[in-house]
Amino acid sequence: MTTATTTPLSLKELSKKPEQLAGGHRLCAGCMHSVIVRQVLMAAEQPVLASCATGCLEVATSIHPYSAWRIPWIHSAFENAAATASGMEAMFVSLKKQGKLPADADYRFIAFGGDGGTYDIGLQSLSGALERGHRMLYVCCDNGAYMNTGIQRSSATPLGASTTTSPAGKVLPGKLQWRKDLARIVAAHNIPYVAQASPHNWLDLMKKVRKALAADGPSFINVLSTCHRGWRSKPSQAVAILRPAVDSCYWPLFEIEDGKLTITYKPKAKVPVTEWLKLQGRFAHLFKPAPNEAMLTAFQERVDFEWERLLRQESCGL
Amino acid sequence: MPKGKVAGLTGNEAMAEAMRQIAPDVVAAYPITPSTQVVENFSQFVADGKVPTNFVTTESEHSAMSACIGAAAAGGRVMTATSSAGLALMWEMLYVASGLRLPIVMATVNRALSAPLNIHGDHSDSMGARDSGWIQLYGENAQEAYDNALMAFGIAEDPAVRLPVMCCYDGFTISHAIERVELLADDAAKKFVGAYKPLLPMLDIKHPVTYGAVDLQDYYTEHKRQQVEGMAGARGAILREAERYAKLTGRSYGHFATHRLEDAEVGVLSLSSSAGTMREVIDELREQGIRAGGLKLRVFRPFPAAELAAALGHLKVLAVLDRADSFGAFGGPVFHEVRSALYDAPQRPRVVNYIYGLGGRDLSLEEGRQLLRRVKTIADTGKVDSQYDYLQVRA
Numbered sequence: 001m002t003t004a005t006t007t008p009l010s011l012k013e014l015s016k017k018p019e020q021l022a023g024g025h026r027l028c029a030g031c032m033h034s035v036i037v038r039q040v041l042m043a044a045e046q047p048v049l050a051s052c053a054t055g056c057l058e059v060a061t062s063i064h065p066y067s068a069w070r071i072p073w074i075h076s077a078f079e080n081a082a083a084t085a086s087g088m089e090a091m092f093v094s095l096k097k098q099g100k101l102p103a104d105a106d107y108r109f110i111a112f113g114g115d116g117g118t119y120d121i122g123l124q125s126l127s128g129a130l131e132r133g134h135r136m137l138y139v140c141c142d143n144g145a146y147m148n149t150g151i152q153r154s155s156a157t158p159l160g161a162s163t164t165t166s167p168a169g170k171v172l173p174g175k176l177q178w179r180k181d182l183a184r185i186v187a188a189h190n191i192p193y194v195a196q197a198s199p200h201n202w203l204d205l206m207k208k209v210r211k212a213l214a215a216d217g218p219s220f221i222n223v224l225s226t227c228h229r230g231w232r233s234k235p236s237q238a239v240a241i242l243r244p245a246v247d248s249c250y251w252p253l254f255e256i257e258d259g260k261l262t263i264t265y266k267p268k269a270k271v272p273v274t275e276w277l278k279l280q281g282r283f284a285h286l287f288k289p290a291p292n293e294a295m296l297t298a299f300q301e302r303v304d305f306e307w308e309r310l311l312r313q314e315s316c317g318l
Numbered sequence: 319m320p321k322g323k324v325a326g327l328t329g330n331e332a333m334a335e336a337m338r339q340i341a342p343d344v345v346a347a348y349p350i351t352p353s354t355q356v357v358e359n360f361s362q363f364v365a366d367g368k369v370p371t372n373f374v375t376t377e378s379e380h381s382a383m384s385a386c387i388g389a390a391a392a393g394g395r396v397m398t399a400t401s402s403a404g405l406a407l408m409w410e411m412l413y414v415a416s417g418l419r420l421p422i423v424m425a426t427v428n429r430a431l432s433a434p435l436n437i438h439g440d441h442s443d444s445m446g447a448r449d450s451g452w453i454q455l456y457g458e459n460a461q462e463a464y465d466n467a468l469m470a471f472g473i474a475e476d477p478a479v480r481l482p483v484m485c486c487y488d489g490f491t492i493s494h495a496i497e498r499v500e501l502l503a504d505d506a507a508k509k510f511v512g513a514y515k516p517l518l519p520m521l522d523i524k525h526p527v528t529y530g531a532v533d534l535q536d537y538y539t540e541h542k543r544q545q546v547e548g549m550a551g552a553r554g555a556i557l558r559e560a561e562r563y564a565k566l567t568g569r570s571y572g573h574f575a576t577h578r579l580e581d582a583e584v585g586v587l588s589l590s591s592s593a594g595t596m597r598e599v600i601d602e603l604r605e606q607g608i609r610a611g612g613l614k615l616r617v618f619r620p621f622p623a624a625e626l627a628a629a630l631g632h633l634k635v636l637a638v639l640d641r642a643d644s645f646g647a648f649g650g651p652v653f654h655e656v657r658s659a660l661y662d663a664p665q666r667p668r669v670v671n672y673i674y675g676l677g678g679r680d681l682s683l684e685e686g687r688q689l690l691r692r693v694k695t696i697a698d699t700g701k702v703d704s705q706y707d708y709l710q711v712r713a
Contacts, residue, residue, distance in 0.1 A: 047523045049392070049520050049521070049523070051388060058532070059532045062528055062530070062531040062532050063531065063532045063534060064531040064532060064533045064534070064537050065531075065537065067528035067531060069526065069528055070526055071526050072520035072521070072522075072523065072526045072527055072528075073520075073526070073527075073528050073529065074387075074388060074391050074520060074528075074529035074530050075529070075530035075531070076384055076387045076388070076411065076414045076418070076529075076530050077384065077410055077411060077414055079380070080380065080381060080384035080411070082381075083376060083380070083381035083382075083384035083385050083388070084384045084385065084387055084388035085388060086374060086376075086381075086385050086388065087344065087346055087374065087384065087385030087386060087387060087388025087389035087390075087391075087392065087396075088388040088389060088391065088392040088520060088521075089388075090344045090346065090372045090374045090385065090388075090389050091343055091344050091372070091388070091389040091390075091392035091393065091394045091396075091521065092392060092521060093372050094343040094344050094370065094371065094372035094389075094394060095343060095392075095393070095394055095521065097370060097372070098343070098370045100343075100394070101521060105521075105523075107521070107523060124377060124378065124381070125377070125378070125380070125381045125384065127377065128376055128377030128378070128381050129381075131377070132374065132375065132376075
């Protein structure tokens with residue numbers, strides 16, 4: 001189903017490509033969303049049309065009468081970036097088939113959503129679009145909470161994180177649940193391409209975007225994104241903070257091509273997940289004396305379990 | 319006049335025929351009773367290659383309208399169909415479609431809303447969506463459902479309008495009853511609807527556009543005001559399309575149709591299928607010397623307030639039939655608007671409101687007779703027993 005990419009990715013090539021997301025948008029300094037979008041759009045070899053779920057990315061890039069988007073772009077609501085993009089793609093297919101668009105028109109469709117609009121309220125419309133087989137890439141910019149509305153927990157929020165709706169308190173140690181494994185849920189739709197990526201490893205992310213856009217059907221990339229407001233981290237650490245998330249294997253980088261899983265980055269030395277957690281104020285309570293510190297053990301055990309499972313899955317050729 | 323054909327069709331079949339003739343570029347829909355048959359029949363047209371449409375079978379009505387919005391913004395003709403809970407699930411997206419000024423056309427097959435669950439016809443679905451910025455046309459029968467669909471794109475796509483249109487007709491009473499329907503020849507229908515000229519299509523990749531930006535306090539009011547201007551423009555567009563259509567078919571439409579209203583003393587105003595029942599009753603009562611008249615409202619949005627005031631002002635008493643209630647308000651949604659329209663008329667009737675036909679309950683001829691006799695009594699005595707009442711409630 002997936003076709004090989006034709007153009008290799010190189011900094012030289014990328015340096016000649018125009019920026020599709022203009023500077024001057026209102027995203028926070030140290031927010032990784034704009035970095036992800038720039039990497040995604042720059043990796044595309046074809047003209048791209050995008051839809052965007054309601055969220056930080058959308059509100060900060062499209063305040064009328066300005067727009068940071070140099071591509072055709074639409075926001076229609078929170079939970080329907082996938083459904084809106086599937087409508088655009090459907091119109092493209094229809095007009096091309098009818099000869100109302102040039103036969104050589106070769107456009108791509110990308111939907112951007114945060115973890116709220118993807119893991120939670122938008123999961124149904126994402127699932128529907130994947131099942132219908134639209135040729136579109138869905139990119140989830142996952143910063144692990146509903147950041148746009150004030151850092152409420154989402155089903156992507158890590159275990160133990162203190163958010164405004166899962167605050168750490170005298171009897172509760174922050175969020176009680178592990179995050180939803182969205183990549184596996186998406187992969188269960190048996191679409192041609194699913195991946196998990198991080199913008200600190202830009203080459204890995206952009207290669208995945210190329211593969212995803214080359215797929216003859218739906219594709220999905222889950223991208224970890226820093227939110228220093230929600231993570232209570234330093235804006236200057238926006239990129240650096242992602243490294244221990246990946247090196248601890250909390251956020252493994254992998255891809256599933258036509259059902260086959262490949263881990264695209266294996267840390268030479270797996271670091272304890274506390275290396276990532278300790279950089280974030282949302283986990284600060286876990287580093288204080290009992291009872292909350294037991295969450296750190298539980299967190300590490302779960303990371304190890306998931307990583308081992310991923311390794312087993314890869315080694316079995318599944 | 320180009321020769322069409324006469325067929326025995328249900329309202330849904332007639333709507334599907336209109337959709338086949340219009341051949342939208344994209345239809346995105348989710349089946350819901352009683353509109354299901356529209357998309358079923360249309361699916362068969364797609365399967366048989368009779369339309370070039372890309373039919374997107376979404377997983378919900380919310381996604382159906384979302385996909386319609388994406389498709390319309392991309393730059394082509396888009397249709398869908400829904401009913402009841404499906405329209406309610408679309409509610410958020412109805413506002414987006416009109417706010418983005420996308421000329422989407424939807425068959426809205428009227429049905430009650432839960433709870434209790436009821437699959438049959440009333441107007442609580444479309445009346446709930448009355449403020450969503452959609453133009454609303456109500457058809458009395460399968461013929462009008464078909465005719466409205468053909469006229470809808472000319473209205474929606476008018477540069478002075480650019481608003482989505484609902485073509486409403488009663489669930490089961492119209493959607494599932496077989497009637498005589500006069501269809502245009504395919505080429506005549508196609509010619510009437512005309513070719514689509516997209517406005518700011520996203521698929522014009524060389525001229526990138528931003529749809530659905532954040533609109534803060536500095537512009538939101540102006541954009542809402544523009545929707546009002548679009549609705550104002552729709553008044554003329556609706557009449558212009560009706561005139562064009564009349565030339566082609568001989569069937570003429572306005573904002574409303576009247577029946578023996580000019581010299582009437584008592585009148586009844588209703589929408590959709592009950593209008594036919596009331597015409598029968600009016601004719602009967604006329605034979606008994608009662609000067610009754612009727613008005614069938616076709617266009618609920620934009621509401622033809624001035625025209626209604628002019629047509630109804632001379633009555634002594636007007637009964638407004640509402641097939642939906644507005645709980646906690648003093649009367650149903652149509653009643654409120656009609657009475658408000660009459661308030662400033664130099665001469666105005668007493669206006670009473672009756673809620674009827676909820677959840678698909680038929681309005682019988684006998685009930686129609688009792689209703690008009692009740693109105694006549696009000697005219698004779700000057701006494702209103704109840705200004706807002708339910709008909710058909712069992713003790």
